[in-house]
Amino acid sequence: xxxxVKMVAQRLALGLLTLFTVSLIIFLGxxxxxxxxxxxxxxxxxxxxxxxxFRRELGLDLPAYVRYFDWLGGMLQGDFGHSLANxxxxxxxxxxxxxxxxxxxxxxxxxxxxxxxxxxxxxxxYRNTLFDRAINVATLTSISFPEFFVAYILxxxxxxxxxxxPGISNISGEIDLAERLYRVVLPALTLTLVVVAHxxxxxxxxxxxxxxxxxxxxxxxxxxxxxxxxxxxxxxNALSPIINVVVINLAYLVVGVVVxxxxxxxxxxxxxxxxxxxxxxxxxxxxxxxIFAATYILLNLTADLLSxxxxxxxxxxx
Amino acid sequence: xxxxxxxxxxxAGFTRREALATGAAAGALAAGLSLAPxxxxxxxxxxxxxxxxxxxxGATTDSLDPATITDTYMQVVNYGLRNCLTEIDGNGKLxxxxxxxxxxSKDAATWTFHLRKDVTFHNGKTLDADDVIASLAHHRTEESxxxxxxxLKAVKExxxxxxxxxxxxxxxxxxxxxxxxxxxxxxxLPAKDGKADALSGIGTGGYILDKFExxxxxxxxxxxxxxxxxVAWFDEIEALAIIDPPARVAALxxxxxxxxDRVDRKIVDQLKRQQGVNVEEVTxxxxxxxxxxxxxxxxKDNNIRMALKHALDREEMVRTVLSGHGSVxxxxxxxxxxxxxxxxxxxxxxxxxxxxxxxxxxxxSSLKVDLSVADAxxxxxxxxxxxxxxxxAKAGIDINVIREPNDGYWSNxxxxxxxxxxxxxxxxxxxxxxxxxxxxxxxWNESFWNNERFNQxxxxxxTELNQDKRREIYYEMQQICRDDSGAVIPMFANYIxxxxxxxxxxxxxxxxxxxGLKVCERWWFA
Numbered sequence: 001x002x003x004x005v006k007m008v009a010q011r012l013a014l015g016l017l018t019l020f021t022v023s024l025i026i027f028l029g030x031x032x033x034x035x036x037x038x039x040x041x042x043x044x045x046x047x048x049x050x051x052x053x054f055r056r057e058l059g060l061d062l063p064a065y066v067r068y069f070d071w072l073g074g075m076l077q078g079d080f081g082h083s084l085a086n087x088x089x090x091x092x093x094x095x096x097x098x099x100x101x102x103x104x105x106x107x108x109x110x111x112x113x114x115x116x117x118x119x120x121x122x123x124x125x126y127r128n129t130l131f132d133r134a135i136n137v138a139t140l141t142s143i144s145f146p147e148f149f150v151a152y153i154l155x156x157x158x159x160x161x162x163x164x165x166p167g168i169s170n171i172s173g174e175i176d177l178a179e180r181l182y183r184v185v186l187p188a189l190t191l192t193l194v195v196v197a198h199x200x201x202x203x204x205x206x207x208x209x210x211x212x213x214x215x216x217x218x219x220x221x222x223x224x225x226x227x228x229x230x231x232x233x234x235x236x237n238a239l240s241p242i243i244n245v246v247v248i249n250l251a252y253l254v255v256g257v258v259v260x261x262x263x264x265x266x267x268x269x270x271x272x273x274x275x276x277x278x279x280x281x282x283x284x285x286x287x288x289x290x291i292f293a294a295t296y297i298l299l300n301l302t303a304d305l306l307s308x309x310x311x312x313x314x315x316x317x318x
Numbered sequence: 319x320x321x322x323x324x325x326x327x328x329x330a331g332f333t334r335r336e337a338l339a340t341g342a343a344a345g346a347l348a349a350g351l352s353l354a355p356x357x358x359x360x361x362x363x364x365x366x367x368x369x370x371x372x373x374x375x376g377a378t379t380d381s382l383d384p385a386t387i388t389d390t391y392m393q394v395v396n397y398g399l400r401n402c403l404t405e406i407d408g409n410g411k412l413x414x415x416x417x418x419x420x421x422x423s424k425d426a427a428t429w430t431f432h433l434r435k436d437v438t439f440h441n442g443k444t445l446d447a448d449d450v451i452a453s454l455a456h457h458r459t460e461e462s463x464x465x466x467x468x469x470l471k472a473v474k475e476x477x478x479x480x481x482x483x484x485x486x487x488x489x490x491x492x493x494x495x496x497x498x499x500x501x502x503x504x505x506x507l508p509a510k511d512g513k514a515d516a517l518s519g520i521g522t523g524g525y526i527l528d529k530f531e532x533x534x535x536x537x538x539x540x541x542x543x544x545x546x547x548x549v550a551w552f553d554e555i556e557a558l559a560i561i562d563p564p565a566r567v568a569a570l571x572x573x574x575x576x577x578x579d580r581v582d583r584k585i586v587d588q589l590k591r592q593q594g595v596n597v598e599e600v601t602x603x604x605x606x607x608x609x610x611x612x613x614x615x616x617x618k619d620n621n622i623r624m625a626l627k628h629a630l631d632r633e634e635m636v637r638t639v640l641s642g643h644g645s646v647x648x649x650x651x652x653x654x655x656x657x658x659x660x661x662x663x664x665x666x667x668x669x670x671x672x673x674x675x676x677x678x679x680x681x682x683s684s685l686k687v688d689l690s691v692a693d694a695x696x697x698x699x700x701x702x703x704x705x706x707x708x709x710x711a712k713a714g715i716d717i718n719v720i721r722e723p724n725d726g727y728w729s730n731x732x733x734x735x736x737x738x739x740x741x742x743x744x745x746x747x748x749x750x751x752x753x754x755x756x757x758x759x760x761x762w763n764e765s766f767w768n769n770e771r772f773n774q775x776x777x778x779x780x781t782e783l784n785q786d787k788r789r790e791i792y793y794e795m796q797q798i799c800r801d802d803s804g805a806v807i808p809m810f811a812n813y814i815x816x817x818x819x820x821x822x823x824x825x826x827x828x829x830x831x832x833x834g835l836k837v838c839e840r841w842w843f844a
Binding site: 264 | 380461462465531558559561568572574728730732
């Protein structure tokens with residue numbers, strides 16, 4: 001067990017290094033984009049005079065490395081800083097949006113993960129039957145369409161024609177959990193359609209892969225029922241690849257939903273990042289990017305950890 | 319609201335009232351251009367309800383500071399929370415807002431604004447001259463990043479004359495100065511330690527800020543002590559930023575919002591057929607331009623400019639790019655709803671032979687030019703560029719349409735490249751529009767145009783208080799602009815608003831989108 005603790009510690013330390021590198025790359029990347037915050041905010045109404053005044057006020061006239069180290073210094077003391085554009089605290093700006101993003105990702109995952117696993121197991125169980133093919137065609141079709149297209153189709157059918165669900169996900173204001181869930185059903189459904197295929201196919205493939213192993217043949221010869229072979233003998237050994245693909249999809253649900261946010265007017269982190277990049281609001285870009293990077297790092301670590309824990313050979317290596 | 323604005327006549331010959339009457343007539347003309355059949359008739363307004371507006375702009379980087387407001391979202395919120403010294407009413411007429419009345423000296427250089435008494439801010443502070451002075455100073459200081467800085471450049475001094483009078487002295491006369499202070503950049507903010515409090519959202523307006531989540535939503539509650547009577551009917555306002563056009567329509571169709579702006583032109587007709595939805599269209603002063611840099615070859619030669627002005631089919635551009643929801647432009651920026659719109663000026667039409675003729679005058683038989691476009695300039699700019707190319711080819715002009723990135727368009731392409739696409743929301747007065755974009759040396763003179771006669775007339779018109787003389791001046795300026803300036807102005811685009819039929823309103827103003835940006839104050843629930 002101490003090995004695992006050591007591994008986690010090592011990975012976390014490496015994670016911090018990764019975050020630092022990410023922040024540097026993001027800073028340089030935004031630096032390379034044409035224009036700066038003053039020009040982006042003032043847009044067509046910019047004059048050389050006002051742009052210069054704006055830059056002076058925000059310290060954008062300082063050299064790039066000075067601004068980076070200023071930001072890094074604040075960051076190390078736990079101060080995310082202020083949005084350059086509207087002087088709001090970043091923690092205040094991001095806090096609620098991060099919760100919104102996690103809420104949507106959570107709801108989508110709660111639908112998608114069990115659905116994908118069940119469908120994957122069933123597809124393996126009834127391999128090469130009509131059911132298997134139908135499931136494959138359906139999920140592959142839904143993943144092949146761009147997200148916004150799936151979203152518009154769902155809005156048209158469920159919101160405009162049937163009137164079952166709201167057309168946009170306005171979750172601001174004082175609403176209870178049930179109402180909140182009702183309002184995120186459509187985006188969560190869209191995301192489900194987008195991620196289910198990947199997890200379902202991986203589950204199916206991992207299980208089918210094992211079904212050719214001698215120990216499964218042995219179980220069959222013993223007369224173990226087919227569903228029991230799959231759930232008791234094959235699935236535990238297929239967990240590692242399944243966990244990995246599930247976790248990748250979870251990370252995607254957190255960081256990659258900007259299109260869905262736009263279509264459903266859902267106030268999550270994605271839209272915040274896009275707005276901040278287009279206005280070159282560096283502290284907000286940095287904070288969002290670090291949250292996304294940390295999400296990937298932590299989820300990857302979790303995946304590896306779970307893979308090791310689910311596999312005795314990795315848990316007790318000789 | 320009744321118009322109690324008392325504008326005293328400063329000198330002989332000038333009657334401001336006449337000017338305002340002309341403005342009203344022009345406003346009526348604009349309303350005549352409104353194309354919507356199902357216009358909600360003004361039944362008697364009543365109080366109550368929460369108006370939810372889906373606005374097609376707004377960003378997480380928005381700020382409550384009026385100095386940096388650039389789009390409809392913050393403009394609407396701003397006019398909900400705050401008032402200006404003057405306002406342009408639903409008929410396009412200038413009336414006093416926080417200024418009860420205003421008067422001008424003979425040389426049009428000293429303006430005196432008499433403030434309303436007993437107006438209070440949301441925090442209980444009484445409005446007085448200090449607030450006005452601080453609010454205007456907010457845009458004038460060295461460190462100000464205000465877009466209104468250049469508008470107030472000509473101001474020499476702003477001083478209080480007692481508690482309720484503000485005197486503004488200009489460096490040279492400006493007969494239109496009261497229009498300038500109606501601009502959304504210049505609401506009156508409460509003074510705090512001599513400085514304007516721009517970030518708290520406190521104003522004198524009909525709604526009090528409750529929650530401001532930039533780029534997501536703004537929640538406002540009715541101001542029970544609002545000094546204006548018979549306006550601001552809604553109990554609450556919820557303004558949502560819905561950038562995606564189909565999402566906006568879906569939100570309206572499913573009853574998630576009551577009003578949306580910027581309806582996608584391609585689906586207007588479908589939306590009109592939908593039950594429970596009203597669509598309003600107004601032709602305002604919003605126009606699209608293709609400015610050529612007159613300080614660069616080949617555009618230095620007016621023959622080239624004229625050749626290009628004759629080489630595009632405006633009718634077809636309105637029909638295709640605007641799907642018919644607009645009107646053709648005549649290469650000058652003055653809209654049909656404006657006071658001194660020159661209606662006698664012949665409409666320029668597509669004429670390949672004339673274009674060829676002007677090319678010949680320039681000593682050329684063919685011409686190759688680059689045109690930089692992006693949809694950041696206006697929705698459909700890329701299509702418009704391609705259409706231009708198609709039609710110009712028949713006149714021996716090869717337009718190389720370059721698609722530029724939307725990101726950074728206003729800093730890297732506009733005012734930089736030789737020929738590009740651009741747009742203007744329009745300005746309430748001729749002087750303001752010309753001064754902003756066509757005067758020599760103006761920061762936003764997008765075609766780098768410098769016409770001596772035009773610039774002389776501009777100065778003459780600004781200080782002229784006689785309306786007939788002003789008309790003459792502005793008529794001539796429109797003609798010079800049309801035949802000499804570097805801007806090709808193919809079309810004026812309509813403002814298209816869609817609303818649930820539960821919402822009622824009077825005549826929709828043409829000066830800005832969303833009923834002159836005053837939808838919160840002027841509309842009501844049936």
